Amino acid sequence: MKNILSLTVSGLAVAIAFSTVDVPKAVAADQLTIVSWGGAYSESQRKAYYEPYMKEKGIKIVEEEYDGELGKLKAMKDAGNVTWDVIDVDSAHALAGCDEGLLEQLDYSKIGDKSKFLPGTALDCAVGTIAYSTIFAYNADVYKENPPTTLNDLFDTAKYPGKRGLLKKPFGNLEWALIADGVPAEKVYEVLSTPEGVDQAFKKLDTIKKDIVWWEAGAQPPELLANGEVVMTSAWNGRIGNAIKEGKNFKIVWDYQEFDWDFWVIPAGTKNIDGAYDFIKFASDPKNMSQQSKYIAYAPTHKDAIALVDPAIAPTLPTFPDNMKTAVTTDLVFWADNNEELTKRFNAWLAQ
């Protein structure tokens, strides 16, 4: 009697364990999985693209969030079970993913007129969706008078003591360090390609290292500013823009904004490639693209879409002429080639 009981219990345990194994769901053709960054940004995509698309085509869009890294995609590809259909990636991953065979090469006849996209936004495996910028912001309640106005103020802990927030990657920080150290903006990537240039950038970062609070997710900088953890922080301009819309008294410093793009890509091996192309075509239509700027302060990457953006919102966008005065355009090829090395050096520097 006791034996039978023990046998049943262990058999049940094994059955339960195996039933929790993830069985790949049969993908319905009327469902699309779109992966993006979460927070205010995904919210803007939902309002501008997903909801209109779902209403017009009747296809269900399943949203997923990720942290910008393609490790999971590679694991899915190796296992032969890619469940993502469309991904919003940053420029570094658009290039790297293409080189590593993780992304489909795009057939622009299914998307739109390639020449209408801004230069540098119609790549082999990726089509641009928004232009965003890395800026730094401060809490205007803290700095009522004599607020920071230039990039040098970010590195000036004597005049503006307190903690600063920076993205926990070398991307963007090394360029700013060199510019603050006196390197002219046009020469930044040239200098950064040399070992002495990289040393110079890290040395400049060393001067504020102990005052840095590192953020990893786009939603963190507005939070850090709001709860007083930092006095100024680098951030993606749209996230700060949305915090300002919600009533926070933050101000953006556009000096040496780092101009960059996000792209739509299709993972190689996706099961719903036609659906993916259809969505990207919808999202790249100038009429639809121009809608996103209403919900978050990012600019479209299509010439016709830019013309359709509401002029009242224009000053908050990175592409506004006043904001573009000292803008630095991120060198995608430089980062595609050097991201890994510099990240390794950056992590070693962080750990010291």
Place this chain on the structure above:
Amino acid sequence: MAIAASAPLLTIDGVPLKVRLARAERSRKLKALALILPLFLFVVVTFLMPLGRMAYKSVINEETIGRLEQTNAALAEWNGQDVPDEAAFAALAADLKAAQEKRQAGEIAKRINYEYAGAMSKFKGVTRKVTSMESGPYKEVFLSADKVWADPRLWRVIKNASEPYTSQYWLSSVDLRQGAEGIERVPADQAVFVDVYARTFWIAGLVTALTLILGFPVAYLLATQPPARANLLMIFVMLPFWTSLLVRTTAWFVLLRSEGPLNDLAEMIVNQRFEMIFTRFGTVLAMTHIQLPFTLLPIYSVMKTIPPSHVRAARSLGAGPFHAFWKVYFPQTVPGIAAGCLLTFILSLGYYITPALVGGPRDQMVSYYVAYYMNNIINFGQAAALGGMLLIITMVLYWAYNKLVGIDKMKLG
């Protein structure tokens, strides 16, 4: 009473008793085996197989296997010291052309970059050039593209990468690499992992010691109080234990902030705010809080089995209170302490979320780097080697611990 050893004992049906006993023993063992077979298979599938796969990933040249065959053949006779000849360059060009068509050239470049910093962009550049060339000679094209192609070290790396198996990941997880004459240390500004392992074991050890110091008195209290009070106190231990790990870690994040309640209190009392978040102090504090029940409960369970009469007897025989505790009570709790400390230590080694949320860049433990190589760099080999190294060091430590304390022979009450 002497037993006659000459005549073997027989059971009722004439079979020798010894044989009967052996048969019964065997059938009992087989039944026991059959009962644990499902669980054993489960452990093999969910535990041993992934470990085996991880070990495989840590030595296989995943990105280059089967893609540098011609280069491998051409470099077979190479002496490893000078720049290779045209045949090697031609072979590499052929391999890169074939890889580029299948969109695999990027992975090859990435793999070489793991061992030779900066190689990735050089590979990509030269791949673009040779795919537009119909035929050789290639050596001049390579050498004029970049001087790095004349570096024998690059070719040593390429040769190693063209083999199916590599020791690169295991070597690099202890800050070593393949040099010109055997194994050498990695340059100091790239040597990260030995420090990380030392830090991981140090933090785990510190947390274990702290949970022991804090947990032992509480366990004693729980074990010796009358049941009503003891049960109430037990709830105070169990409730946080049942709360999710992430919730507790986030709670510490809120408490330790520079504008948080603890600092507000500090400001009131000593008029100063302390930096507690993103520091080692915060990490160890949060980990100790989370690990306390793990150490406390085994000690408690052993203490519960110690009859209070032992200490009373010792006192009645003339021992002072401390002497009675130390000589009579404490030795009996050692199995519980050993089990609790071992559990906490092993669990602490694998901590990821708590140092990530509450700790600074200098408090990240090995698991952070495993996750980093898995997600960001997408170098599964390095992640597997780092994890495997942690496993091996832990098993060695456990073996030493076992020799010292003799866990296998301990009874936990």
